[in-house]
Every structure is written in C-alpha cells, then in structure tokens.
Amino acid sequence: MFTTTVIPSFGDVDGLGHINNTVLARWFEMARNPIFRIFEPNLNLSHDVWRLIMAHTEFDFVGELFFEFDVELRTYIEKVGTKSFTVYQEAWQEGRLCVQGRAVVVHYNFKEGVTTPIPKDKKEELEKHMIPKVPKVPKNEPYETND
Amino acid sequence: MFTTTVIPSFGDVDGLGHINNTVLARWFEMARNPIFRIFEPNLNLSHDVWRLIMAHTEFDFVGELFFEFDVELRTYIEKVGTKSFTVYQEAWQEGRLCVQGRAVVVHYNFKEGVTTPIPKDKKEELEKHMIPKVPKVPKNEPYETND
C-alpha cells in the first residue's frame, strides 16, 4: 500500500458543499505516482521510455468529502495480468472511507504502437502492493443505488 | 440524446500528447447539464431544491483524444431505476469514438437526508433519452485489456 495526503482547496468544493467528484480523478492520478515510478523512476514522459496508458477508471462515491479536513489516499494493486494491471484506491477523511476507485493501466510501447507484456521484475514489484481482498463497503444512505 | 461540443485547451493535453483522462470527468459532467435541468431547470444548487447526488462514475478510454480537434459529447440515459438512474456518455473526435462513460445518479433529499423515488414525470422525461443498446466497442491496440 502507498499512502499520501492531500489538502482540499476552496475550489474543490462544489455548490452543494462537497468535494466535487471530478477532483477525485486528479487526486487518485497523483497517488498513482509511486506505481508509475516502478516502471519509470524518473517519471520521464518521453515516448521512448514511458510504457503505461490508462484504459479505464472508475469511482464509487460511498461517503461525502468536505473542505475542512485532509484526505488520505491509499493505493494498492488489485490484479496483475499479462499486459495490464488494475490499481485499486481509496480516499479517507476523518476515519471514514469516502471513495473507492480503480484504474486499469496497460503496458504499451508508444514507439512501436503495440501492447507489450509486463516484464517479470515489474510484475513482482507490483505484486508487493497487492490488496488481499477489496472491501465491500456498505453504502451510506445517498449512495444506495441498487434499486 | 443530448449533444454538445467542447474545445480542448492547451492544458488539457498531457505529457504524452493526449487529452488527459481526468479532463473527461469534467467534460462529461458539463454534458450532464441537460439531465440536471430535467430535475431543476434553473440549476439552483440550494439544498432545498437540488435532488441529485453522484454515486458512481466510470470511463473507458477506447481511443486517443488530441488537442487539435473539437470533441463531441453525446449523452444518453441507459437505465432508470426507482431511486437512481444511469447516464451513458460518449466522446467523439473526427468521427472516432474515444471515450465511453457512465454516471450513476441518485435521487436524494438533502434536507431530510434520505433517498427518494424519482417522480413519475421525471422518469418519463429521462426515458425519452434512452439509448436502445450501449455499443460494445472493439478496443484499439493500446486498450485491449482483457489479457
């Protein structure tokens, strides 16, 4: 697990008084830096060396986030495949789990324009950060959506 | 279907030369305004009148988006439930489908803190914008993730 803390800003709050859902896309992306550094320690974005491309992201908003308190972001690996892997992330505030997110990242050679297998050493490094089991979170009132 | 067009900006482009994935969260949110207006035509965000809360969003990046060309956003309703509904959205550029997205929106009474059934007239209005069937998009090379 990687953890990092973000401070909400005035403009992250929306007209209803909550941290806006789109902000989580930015926060979780920032919290994926340690994963990116497994593949490219210097975060060099040149097409010659960068090997990752985002294929899917998702966000489950299970509790409200507010302006006043810091937010802790937790980042895990949920699954490692041959050519892609899944990052699982959480945003916590004041001891409450507020957002669960996933990102499917594909291993890709930009110069040749083809997906490529994740090297064995990178797989092993990713696997050190596996979450044993993603928690099923009982959703609070506003977020009971399976009606 | 609702359609609207956005113009990418310099800062929307990331270090690899593509529109960054987090930008889509903002664009799709903007394109949901016509859906929001079904419930509150004046977009008044007061807790007394606003009735919608976001429970889930997801994004499938099936093609690259670039700086140079306008992007067309298409917004449909995929499902209408008792207390929530699902918005399905697409981003198109130069005739190519580049992103598919979903947002699960819950009908909620902020004053009383409870989910409430979607009124019949709102349901009927939503159903006018149903997509018959969400297309299964054959993913391009970088995005083949079911390895």
Place this chain on the structure above:
Amino acid sequence: MFTTTVIPSFGDVDGLGHINNTVLARWFEMARNPIFRIFEPNLNLSHDVWRLIMAHTEFDFVGELFFEFDVELRTYIEKVGTKSFTVYQEAWQEGRLCVQGRAVVVHYNFKEGVTTPIPKDKKEELEKHMIPKVPKVPKNEPYETND
C-alpha cells in the same frame, strides 16, 4: 476579437455558489486557441514547431459568474512587442462583464532555448485583433479593492 462560448459545469461552482476563480484560468486558456493557431495552425506541440511560452497571467474578478448561464469569452491582443505579446480577455454572462484577464506570451525557440523575434507576418496577424483601449471597469461592491 475572437469569441467563444463555454457552458459552466456543476463542479466549476464553488462552495459559495460562484464559478471558482481557478476555472477562469482554464477557460481563458481555451479561448487563446485562435491566437495559438496564428503561430501553429495545427496546434502541434512538438518542441520543433511550437514557439510560445506563457510568462504571466492575471485575472480581475469584477462580477460574479453563476452556474445557470453560458459564458461568452472575448479575446483580443492588447500589445505586440518584439519578442512577446499581451492577450487581453473578458468573460461575460447575461450581458455583464465578470472577469478581465491578461496573458503575456513569449516567442521562444524550445530547441535552441532562446527567445526569438516574432516574425513580421505573425505580428501583422496579431495586430488585426488589437483592442483599441481596454475598458476601465467600475467594480461592483465586493470587488472595490483600492481601500
């Protein structure tokens, strides 16, 4: 003058019910695309061809912007120098001028790492969009700051 219209999104609204000040940085950047196209019609961001770098931006918030209405962005050239030029921009909503902004853009050769004179034909093109005189806007109550 170049004009373009943007639709505010739910998340652009801050906790006080106004469009957040940071959103204007994005909107004005988008509205500078026609200026950028004078220098690079295809908006190709390669270091070989792109010639512009941002040295200064500023924003005067003279009226409040709200969620409900479209915003018209107006873009002019205020000054053309030897190696830089100043863009002047306005955001209007419902007939009210709400934000005035400036951006100082430097003509720069990224490959050689030096500022370079703006070519004569580009200067002439910029000068077609000069604003005769930037209006002094009487500020509304909240924004009278020369106390």
Place this chain on the structure above:
Amino acid sequence: MFTTTVIPSFGDVDGLGHINNTVLARWFEMARNPIFRIFEPNLNLSHDVWRLIMAHTEFDFVGELFFEFDVELRTYIEKVGTKSFTVYQEAWQEGRLCVQGRAVVVHYNFKEGVTTPIPKDKKEELEKHMIPKVPKVPKNEPYETND
C-alpha cells in the same frame, strides 16, 4: 510564512512537458487555506460566516516546473488594507523559484452584500505573516518579456 508541499500529477504536465500554468491557480488556492483559517478556522463556507472574496489573482512564471519533483509553496502577506489584503505566493522546485503569485482578497459580508473593514485582531494575525520585501526575480531566458 506558511509552507506546504504538493506532488505534481501526470495530468498537470502539459504537451510541452511542463506543469501547466492553470495548475498554479489551484495550487496557490490550496496554499491559501491557512490564511482563510485566520478568518474562519473551520472553513465553513456558509454565507453567514464566510467573509472573503477573491478580487484579483496574478502569476509570474519565472522558471519551468516539471513532473518529477515535489513543489514547495510559500505563502506570505504582502499588504493589509482597510477592507482587503494581498497574498504573495511562491512555488519552488529543487531550490529554484519557478512561480510568483498574488491574490487580492476582499473582506465581504455576503448576507448584506457589502464590503466590511477587516477586524483589528484579524489584521494583526495577517501582519504576522508579512513578507518584508517581495524579491525582484531576474527572469530566465524564456520569460524575459519586457522587450
């Protein structure tokens, strides 16, 4: 002086490989939280208690910011007036000053719709964070704009 550190994210980088200018608007806003807390320690954005409105922001980009390294934000007070004050801010990376910014903040009563004098105790608190003299920064090559 208040200091805080931010971690650049993948999407903060623009197509030229630098942190995009619009990102600084967000970062500096976040770094103003300690100033906001002088006026409202709980950051409660209710119109009944919140007293601050943004009248002006500006940014001088004096050096390039990159993805790889953390950014230190430094926040000072430059001037305290009767009804408004000026925040001065800097963004540093790897020992280099990269951005200087200012924000003019007005003391405002949202309920009554009028500017109001800054209370004496708040003034005294602000003055504890005064910068003696804002440095004149010799600009690097790309940013010599006084041609």
